Amino acid sequence: MSESVSTLSSASVELEGNMSAWRTRLNQERQFRIEQLAGIHHDITANSRLAHDELTMALRSAAISALNHIDAALMRMDAGEYGRCLRCAGPIPTARLDVLPMTALCMPCQHHQQTRRPVRS
Numbered sequence: 196m197s198e199s200v201s202t203l204s205s206a207s208v209e210l211e212g213n214m215s216a217w218r219t220r221l222n223q224e225r226q227f228r229i230e231q232l233a234g235i236h237h238d239i240t241a242n243s244r245l246a247h248d249e250l251t252m253a254l255r256s257a258a259i260s261a262l263n264h265i266d267a268a269l270m271r272m273d274a275g276e277y278g279r280c281l282r283c284a285g286p287i288p289t290a291r292l293d294v295l296p297m298t299a300l301c302m303p304c305q306h307h308q309q310t311r312r313p314v315r316s
């Protein structure tokens with residue numbers, strides 16, 4: 196297993212190099228979502244009917260969900276667990292983190308989760 200150990204250490208060097216860029220992206224995205232939620236809150240305050248508007252509520256829950264993912268990613272970063280898949284514990288490719296810095300899953304696991312639907316219910 197010496198080969199996988201060296202692969203792992205070179206991957207973590209690569210992770211270190213990108214970490215500050217991902218952290219910056221996450222913080223920017225976080226700020227954007229907070230402003231988005233504040234805007235939605237403002238709209239609802241101005242027009243209480245929007246509280247029952249499906250699109251507004253969908254936007255709001257998407258923003259909250261994104262914010263939760265961002266916070267979780269920042270927490271994993273602080274814990275030194277960033278870049279590792281939560282499901283299979285394998286490394287998440289840096290190219291994927293560049294596209295989606297808040298992701299907690301590698302591509303196969305993400306795919307598995309998205310296609311996992313109750314067959315019988």
Ligand SMILES: [Zn+2]
Nearest residue numbers: 280283301304
């Ligand atoms: Zn995985």
